Amino acid sequence: MPEIPNEQKKAKMPKSVPFIIGNEAAERFSFYAIRAIMPTFLVAQFFNPAHNPALQSIAEARANELSHLFVFFAYFMPLVGGIVADWFFGKYKVILYVSILYAIGNLVLSLSTHDLSLFSTGLIVIAIAAGGIKSCVSANVGDQFDKSNLELMSKVYGWFYFSINSGSVLSTLLIPIIYKKYGPELAFGIPGILMCLATLIFWLGRHRYVKVPPTGVKKENFMRISLYALKKAFLYAWKKVFFNRQDKTVWETVAEKYSPEAIDGVQAVYRILAVFAFTPIFWALWDQNLSEWVLQATKLDLHIFGYEFLPEQIQTFNPLFLISLIPVFTYGLFPLIEKTGIKVTPLRKIGAGLFLTILSFIIIAFLQEKIDQGGRPTVWWQILAYFILAGAEVLVSITCLEYAYTQSPKSMKSTMTALYLLGISLGNIFTSLVNNSIANNGFFARYTGASYFWLFISILSGFFLLYLLVAKRLPEKSYVE
Template identity: 30%
Template sequence: KTEKSMRERKTIHSKEVFGYPISIFFIIVNEFCERFSYYGMRAVLVLYFTNFFHWDDDLATSVYHAFVALCYLTPILGATVADSWLGKYKTIIYLSIVYAIGQVAMAVSAIHDITDTDGDGTPNNMTFHIAMSMVGLVLIALGTGGIKPCVSAFGGDQFGDHQDKQRRTFFSVFYLCINGGSLLSTIITPILRAQECGIKSKESCYSLAFGVPAALMVVSLLVFIVGSGLYYKDEPQGNIMVDVCKCIGFAIKNRYRHRSKQYPKRQHWMDWADEKYDKLLIAQIKMVLRVLFLYIPLPMFWTLFDQKGSRWTLQATTMDGNFGALIVQPDQMQTVNPILILTLVPIMDFCIYPLIKKCGLDFTPLKRMTVGMFMASIAFVCAAVVQLEIDKTLPNFPSTTQGQLKLLNMGNNPVTVRFLDYFTFESEQINVSISSPEVTRNISLSMGERQTLLIPSDLTDEWLFVNGMNTVVNVSTPSVYFGLIEPLYYTNYSLIKNGEHTFTLWNDAQKCDFTMTFRFGSAYTFFINSNFGERIYSIYMQPNSVSLALQIPQYFFITAGEVMFSVTGLAFSYAQAPSNMKAVLQAGWLLTNAVGNIIVLIVAEVAKLPEQWTEFVLFACLLIAVCFIFSFMAYFYTYIDPAEIEAQFKKKDDDDDEDDKSKRKRAEVEMVKRRSVNSHDEEAKQTRI
């Protein structure tokens, strides 16, 4: 009766267009906007940490992967709430509101001018920005993780029993929406980030890069609410994960309680739960545990895979993204992944796998996953080779316990100095001696920074960054105004877009324009002489010279590994899971991703390897070692048919029921006979009387 009423309610709500429920179109648009919001925010996140908060690479990487790990831990919470309490529809609504608030908090945290009271373009209250962004990230993790297991299942619920074909098409389109949202967002949000914005400053516009994903999340929520009247909303039916945990807990407790007593041994430790739980449930849990045991080595793959958004993006910031007519931002390189996924999935399914099968090779799912892990390790070897090429061109930056100093002579006569170029000092103060005439000064250094000391023509003046003139000079470009430069003083560094820029210098007496071409990664110091026509500049950092195209091979190998590992792993888990526990294995699969990201932040904070390429090699070696462990485990794994095992238990239960019925029937017959005999004896007794 309950199933009949459910079908009737579904028929009432399922208005169809071309055989598809209208409600699924709202769900598809909702998923596209939500994925755009999530991946768009994540694409620029690590650069936000390093450029806005000025965190070092290790701290930025750790916080990034802590956030990703939390995103893959919260699906368990979302599934439990939906199945046991609120239902899928309400869970999606409430957590999407939390999600949208988190995205808005991220956009607000990136606004420079909120706490920039002195107008220098630098936030004065950085604690406010950090706290706001951390709150935003936690809310986003709760939202995106909580709705992850609900949206696809809610979409599947909209189809009737006669719409199996349409349901399969829906899941294919759903998967395309995920990759389509990811692709577009990783193209668009880096472009928004590269814009200049701010009332008082012209900085990279992270507020816009986070604001657009926030707007898309609000749109996603509104679209989902608009379709409310068309949805089939199933009531919470109870969470199988809770039953599984209770059964496992009872088995462990029962085994521990009887450890010292003479009880018959069990074939499997889960058999200790048969005193309270159904044997079919115990058999299903055994099947799940076999697959979960195979999951143990899998987090190492995700440890490497999710570094696309952290270490690889930071690596891209030291490379040249100029492809002539096309300028590629460092965080835009992540678009290579979804592009290759959409290309490689059909190639693998329709060309590579059938070709391997025709060659007579048994390319089982577990073998595919092993090859996928090996592909990911090759990707990190490629990343290490690229890093070695980058290191040949990068300057030698000081550590946090060192300072670097460069002295430049601005006078007309040669002077003898102790240091002529950048040198590294491990003390906060040094003595600098200059001859002709002999002058000695005590110079203070800032640890962890490079500094340039200008020697004026008159050695009695203070040594500092100077403009070389005795009058005030104005400097500006069409996009950046440096302001007034006082005599014998300097300006702060300003961000300049890649390309050619024209500078205008003027004071009360003269005016001059000059043009300079800037490239990614470069930094320049310009010195203004009394004659504006004579320009002197020093290259603080050489432009990036290693092409960003060198990252394409590592993206190819990591994506090929993802297709063979992730897509195959999901299919394998689904095929090996009992009919009512596929969600349990899905939660276990997501948990491997969370653990993988936790491993990254542990390595980033603990290992502290001096060279980045050595860290890439370390991860590659760890994954290769895991490949051997996983292949050994896979060799002894026996593929099963869960449906067949479940059918056997159900048949056995049916047979037991038949036996029980027969026994009851025989007992009833015996009872009737006894009653008949007793009645006959009673009649005979009465006759005798």
Template identity: 55%
Template sequence: MTKDTLAVPAEKKSRFPKAVPYIIGNEAAERFSFYGMRSILTLFLVNQFFNPTNNPALTEQANAHGNKLHHLFVMVAYALPFVGGMIADWFTGKYKLILYVSLIYCLGHFLLATFDGGLTGFEIGLLVVAIGAGGIKSCVSANVGDQFDATNQDLLSKVYGWFYFSINAGSMISTVAIPWTYEHFGPRWAFGIPGILMALATIIFFSGRKKYVKVPPQGVNRNNMVFITWYALTHSSKRKPGQSLLDVAKESYLPERVEGVKAVYRVMVVFFFALAFWAVWDQCLSEWTLYADKMDRNINLGFTSFTVLPGQLSTINTVFLLLFIPLFNYVIYPWFDKKGLKTTPLRRLGTGLILTALSFVVIGFTHKSIEHGGTPSIWWQVLAFMILSAAEVLVSITGLEYAYTHSPKSMKSTMTGIWFLVVSFGNLITALVNGQIESGGWWARNLRGANYEWFFVAFISVFIIVFMIVSPRMKERNYITDPYVGENEIAANAEKL
């Protein structure tokens, strides 16, 4: 190189934020604690409290009671991310909320392990764990994105890949280890170990306190969905011809935020149909565990054989998800697109609902065999898990993608919170059905045995039929491909404010 040659500085390589290992480690340990205790929860409740003598006359009511508590627990856990996100954004910031609520989370696990012989104390522990898990849920994933800036945005997708890998790794290990612990060392250790892991998660998170980028709280934002909707409802008399109900709020709120709220309600129509999926998905961690306990769980692979514990079956879901996500994204979707049958989000959702119903058909026949004294092979439940996992890819992942692409930037966090609320309401439906079975309600008397599965097959089928009628008429707007619709109207109205 001559003296006259200009030296071009080497492009600076992006680096991962120093906080990343603490966030990944925290998430893996927390998911271990959450899914570990859930893997044995229903089985423990039935065996310990509701039917400890295994009396056949009490089976239906005991199972329904255990299932009801499990789904109420999940309902609370998934209802609170919306609240936790608002508290963090408005008052505390993400770091403080995650830290303080994690301590509450640890207390809940301590109560579960301590009151393994007392139902009231155990139920209090479940409530406290649900508050902890739900309170931090929306903040933890958002905290990942807060650590990045313009210098390393290109690494964000890789970090989220590791983040979701840690979720699956934590849940997979726990759903193998905790049922084994329960079988050999009893409930105190089986609930105690998840508590230890949650304490470890809190310590890991606290250890990175000097390395986090901490976004301060922004105070109460009046341009939010609740305030805008309330204003529109209470000032509906001001609506002009041709205006939608929410357009009334543009006279007092930022027009782009009003448009964002309108987008949220459009997406919520789609979310309504996902409700059918979430009303049944969590049953694979509750009802299906009870069925597995009465099935032939011996696995013979030729070169080895072993017996699967009931709570370990949910590990199959994680395995299938890890296989199906790349399969659908890189093989199935492109193949259908090349054939001229474009795999739009709405088509994926509809197909996912059909597969969800089919998985319950398989479980229905399995339950019927158990009901008549048979011991069907556990491979039937593996088949049901395979179908349900494919449905999860089509419904859950598609739903999150749809929420992101069909809502403006200012409303994406709100949409995530609403998605979790759909999970919560789905579990509430299942809890109410099991509550009716437990109390012997007149219509629930027909849901005994395999009729339970046929009820949910019919329930999902109603959603499928309505979806097929409504989906062609749904108004859609993709904010990624068409982000600037309505700019003139927004600018004109903004001048009035």
């Protein structure tokens, strides 16, 4: 029988896919389950167990500080995890060994619900582990494909991201109920069980993975070229000022040591960072919907269609709205705007997203003013804010990932994804520091209640105006043919 040409063979799904999808769903359930109840638990268990109204503002600030510090580590570590995997150990070993550390952190957490120091240690271990594998897991999906089944990759990534959102929705609905009925030990213990399951699932697929070996330390990496260029820039400035000499430009000098492709990659990073410089403040506000907004929900009327929700469950609207709005924006709103003659560019999307973020927080600030005056407003106002914030996330988060891909050469795409996640980390450490200042009667101590949200609205508004001024001047260079 004649051999069937490769292009006529039916593409086969990699046998490793079920293990990757199962691992991701269990891990994301564990991660978001912890985040779902963390702020309210910290206040009730450690920072204001007596429910003293006079201590509530400081207690909430301490809970928010630790919550945002947790997110800071979770989104800083992908940069480290990616480098360690690519250069030294490979993705498989990093995911497996760090997942074991992740499970140990969960165990510490579930056994230390009466010890703040040990509980905080467990949180930091989990955040470091979750971040350490974050940049490896999605890249590991792509490693499983070759030319024979490349057409199936987008379908698998669809399943992959569906598993992420499924884990988020299920955990934020179920874990608050378990926390209320059975206490924190079981509520934090179940995420630990899920993380052990995630590790086991990943290990069971060990013989089915395509394992890309590490490449070793790259000589032409971003940091080395940047430091070399900085050194040459100082020498260039020194010669120009003191000796009035103008030899070659800085990048011409760098080109004598490094390849044009490597230099172009580094320059692309700096062009994209000019855009990403505006994202940390977006994330400084966005991540408050999983901490500050949850604490605000404890003071709202939580009846929805006759059913009383738990405060921690309201955040479930975030992923639900996000999933719903992605096709609405992609196939409805954007084409409609294009028909009016207005070109929908990545930079315009990001600007619109920043504006919507301000609008959502204005609703939250007015809602908090009603609470400060002794009222108990309906949760529907917060749900509206979640809806608007989900639209902002579609415009900023998804667009930035697209922008990082299209505006960077192939050799720098992983680096840009890690730097984008670093922006989330920086935004959260800023919010954590603000809350630390409030808790310790520092500079920001005056910003409690509604004034806290107005503070962040003012900061983002300033960045938004600056963005409008510089957006037209931001350089772009597409690498997609």
